Amino acid sequence: MDKKLTIAELTEGLAQRKGMTKKETDLFVRSVFEIVEQYLVSDRLVKIKGFGTFKLVAVSNRESVNVNSGERILIAGHSKVTFTPDKALADQVNKPFADFETTIINDNVSTEDMERIDTPEPEIAEESPEEAVVVDEIAADDATTPATGNVAANVADTIIEKTAPKEEPVTTAAEPIAESQPETVAEPEVKQEAETEAEAKEAEAEAKVEAETEEAADAESENTPEEEQEVEMPAATETHTEDATAAEPVQEISSSEIPEAIAHQESQPEPNVATQEDAKAIATSQPEAEPQVEPKADVHTASQAEPQVETKAEVRNSNLWKYVSVGIITVLLIIIAYMAGKNGAAPMPESQSEAVAEVAKVEPQVTDTMPAKKAESKKENESKKEKDVEQDLPQLEDGEYLIVGTDETYVVKRGDTMSKISKRKLRHTHLYKYIEIYNGISSRELEAGMEIKIPKLKKKEDKKSE
């Protein structure tokens, strides 16, 4: 498989097949290709039965454009060799797929799904524990991707350090609480169903955590022992009381919950979030399905920071709207988001995703959507502003044109590519770079419905017009 063979291996195989010496077969193989080359020049076509046809094809002159400067250049006509494999060879190679045939797609079949297999499905709102476990597993899998895991852990560390002193004194107690919560809350107080479920997940979560400690050693090594040791800590009682009062949004609760979210990011066992939320959900007599789904979304925001997933989480949260306990938490969340943004000023992308993830995590626990949304949108606005400031009329350095302003805005349609838009709006496909740079997006991020700005271009002085 995927070996790169040379003439030597070919002659060896041939020698074995025909009982000839390697020298003979080597000469044979070499002369075969020599002849092909020679007669390709004279006859322009060499046909070998069972192998294929070599052909010399003339390529006529064509105009092209220099990728860097945008100048037109003429590519001179030349000849090139083409090889068409013989049907026998082609069939033999295509054997694994020989059974497939081209089929006509009916009009009502959508092919859009085919391109979007990799995006996560948010619509899993099962209530059965098994399926929830599956979701958790997915979540845990995502969380274990070492790169994001480590970075997230580090950033989360710093966030904890900085938020802890600034918040209410409760926060210091909250850290251990966060870790001990899933087990302690679930076991003694909550109804029996919840117990079994939580236990199952707990076991799983622990297994996961252990697996993770091997993978991402430094960040987790501190946290896993903690988790196991502090399971039966007295802190549990505190959390119980807090849970009992969870309906009324007291400041302590929210402040204790924030480190929870962070603590989870730190230790990364996402399943814990699920158990925790389960326990909480039951304590506040909520339907279980919603908190179970949310960890998934959380993890995605944590690991990938995809804006799409965020919105999905939002959509899901709107189901929780009924349980909203509006008010003070808004302010808190905004503060937190702001602080998180401040903390992560140096490593921008991570900290941002972190902050978003944090917000997303706090959401389900507090069962309050609006403030979270606000905080998120605020964050987005902030980042947008930053972008605007940074890229105020960005320029393509070695380009022919200067961007002097926005010509118009354009809503991307389905099937549009950067070059198509460029061709239509700027008259040349190769100018798409300007659109990319002006909007600060790459062509891969282009999506239907997106609104992009078409730059107004002005020729740099010394060059003559097209």
Place this chain on the structure above:
Amino acid sequence: MNNKEFLAELSSRLNMNAKTTGQIMTALNEEITSHLEEEDSISIQGFGIFEVKKKLERVLVNPSTKQRMLVPPKMVVNFKVSNVLKDKIQDL
């Protein structure tokens, strides 16, 4: 140049009779085919590389009827000309 001419040229070059040349050529074809079947690539110095490429399935639209068709994935033999040969035949 067709297969017959090719074999004649080959046998005269190697001082073999036409029959054995044909047999060895068939064996060589089988050898190459068997390697390509395993997705190995065969590089012939100064000539080029034969390799197998996997083409993904795709949706094809007939421009006149607007009918969409699903083309299955397939494996194809690809020949990449070496630079040496490319330069030689460039001006022909």
